[in-house]
Amino acid sequence: xxxNLSTDGAAVxxxxxxxxxxxxxxGLIISCxxxxxxATTFIIxxxxxxxxxxxxxxxxxxxxxxxxxxxxxxxxxxxxxxxQAVITKDNVTMQIDTVVFYQIIDPKLYTxxxxxxxxxIENLSATTLRNIIGDLELDQTxxxxxxxxxxxxxxxxxxxxxxxxxxxxxxxxxIIPPKEIQQAMEKQMKAxxxxxxxxxxxxxxxxxxxxxxxxxxxAAILRAEAKKEAQIREAEGxxxxxxxxxxxxxxxxxxxxxxxxxDGLIAIKGLExxxxxxxxxxxxxxxxxxxxxxxGLATTIKEVVKS
Numbered sequence: 001x002x003x004n005l006s007t008d009g010a011a012v013x014x015x016x017x018x019x020x021x022x023x024x025x026x027g028l029i030i031s032c033x034x035x036x037x038x039a040t041t042f043i044i045x046x047x048x049x050x051x052x053x054x055x056x057x058x059x060x061x062x063x064x065x066x067x068x069x070x071x072x073x074x075x076x077x078x079x080x081x082x083x084q085a086v087i088t089k090d091n092v093t094m095q096i097d098t099v100v101f102y103q104i105i106d107p108k109l110y111t112x113x114x115x116x117x118x119x120x121i122e123n124l125s126a127t128t129l130r131n132i133i134g135d136l137e138l139d140q141t142x143x144x145x146x147x148x149x150x151x152x153x154x155x156x157x158x159x160x161x162x163x164x165x166x167x168x169x170x171x172x173x174x175i176i177p178p179k180e181i182q183q184a185m186e187k188q189m190k191a192x193x194x195x196x197x198x199x200x201x202x203x204x205x206x207x208x209x210x211x212x213x214x215x216x217x218x219a220a221i222l223r224a225e226a227k228k229e230a231q232i233r234e235a236e237g238x239x240x241x242x243x244x245x246x247x248x249x250x251x252x253x254x255x256x257x258x259x260x261x262x263d264g265l266i267a268i269k270g271l272e273x274x275x276x277x278x279x280x281x282x283x284x285x286x287x288x289x290x291x292x293x294x295x296g297l298a299t300t301i302k303e304v305v306k307s
Contacts (some may be wrong), residue, residue, distance in 0.1 A: 035059075
């Protein structure tokens with residue numbers, strides 16, 4: 001009976017041992033199965049030496065021999081560095097902080113190329129910025145952000161190639177000149193605004209004066225043309241009246257000629273016309289020779305009657 005009990009205990013111990021071994025083996029196998037997510041790579045070392053780089057997907061490593069040395073994200077990253085003190089070509093000290101957008105393109109170089117690569121990029125960007133700003137004056141620094149960004153990106157991208165890093169963009173986040181420079185710039189901007197305001201006012205007054213002068217000129221031209229038109233119309237009317245009078249006179253003479261009037265009738269008509277002329281306001285009267293002869297004849301007749 002004791003033998004059976006001891007045999008059963010040994011069997012139970014063996015079963016428990018087998019279960020533990022199987023569990024350890026399963027846990028070891030599971031721990032060796034690795035899933036690499038999207039936009040991520042794993043650096044695998046075998047016995048302390050670089051073995052391979054795992055890309056996205058399911059992978060299995062050798063237990064106790066292989067290990068995941070580093071997990072690296074391939075997404076674009078942003079490094080916002082603290083403001084750096086730089087000196088311009090005209091000896092103006094200012095604070096400039098930069099933002100670097102970078103991406104890891106070679107995980108192996110990034111892992112084994114340099115120690116603490118982000119700190120290296122920060123120091124490199126600071127020295128590069130000082131070199132670039134040192135060749136520019138204050139005004140050029142404030143107005144040449146795009147040029148500075150482009151030059152910094154080119155220099156940093158070339159310098160970080162051995163580290164497996166690609167610098168996509170570099171932006172100057174803030175440019176902070178000294179307070180006295182800021183005050184001078186504000187005064188200058190205020191003066192420029194006042195200058196532009198005065199120029200706009202002067203141009204407006206000039207434009208207004210030109211418009212008024214053009215209006216007066218057009219009005220004078222229109223008045224002159226109206227006066228000219230009136231004079232032309234008046235002259236045409238007078239000419240038409242003279243023409244009609246001449247035509248009436250010609251018709252009257254033609255009628256006299258047609259009726260065959262003799263000298264006596266003409267003389268009588270002349271006396272009638274002379275009477276009308278005498279009734280007018282004229283102080284000088286020109287008497288035709290025929291009427292003078294008739295007046296002389298009347299005087300002779302009068303003298304004869306008296307005698």
